[in-house]
Amino acid sequence: MRTIAMIRRILTELLRDKRTLALMFAAPLLILTLLYFLFQGAGNTSADLAVQSVDDDLVSAMQVDGLHIHKIPERQTTDQSSNYTERIIRDNDYAGFLCQNDGSLHLTLAGADEAQSGLILQSLKAAQAELSGKAASATIASQAAALTQLESTVAALTSRL
Structure with a gap:
């Protein structure tokens, strides 16, 4: 029972923290976009x-x-x-x-x-x-x-x- 309560508490803290959500979703998209443009420029x-x-x-x-x-x-x-x-x-x-x-x-x-x-x-x-x-x-x-x-x-x- 304590384990489920601890998991629930950690998930609610993650969902309330906007910076963590931004790092989890926006940062990988930004890095992948930069890598795309980096490798596209090498072809010419x-x-x-x-x-x-x-x-x-x-x-x-x-x-x-x-x-x-x-x-x-x-x-x-x-x-x-x-x-x-x-x-x-x-x-x-x-x-x-x-x-x-x-x-x-x-x-x-x-x-x-x-x-x-x-x-x-x-x-x-x-x-x-x-x-x-x-x-x-x-x-x-x-x-x-x-x-x-x-x-x-x-x-x-x-x-x-």
Whole structure:
């Protein structure tokens, strides 16, 4: 009996206290609204990426919304110093610089905005995955054609025996 009376007393005190009711109902709604607007603003990020001597297939695979790719003409010297890269990024206000030397990619990010850096990294990884998938399917198709040719050769040889 005492437990029921205590529960009833606590509930009546809660219902009479307007501040507690406001914290229980209005504060979560306010926080959820703020989180909604916070995450809605993150979707419209755009970044500028400078590319130099990069394969055209990779550049076309990197085309995503918000990523603007600028092709930089090749330099006369083969020196790919960090000063040159930093100067290109700083002078043109790019978020990153991607170059390809001897088959390896070198990506330099400005690091000023994490959202821009994330957009560039995400598009580069997606492009590499897409290209490796295309290369794998081409390899599988050529191997299937070679197996078919071998099967016909084996069938022809067994028919002669």
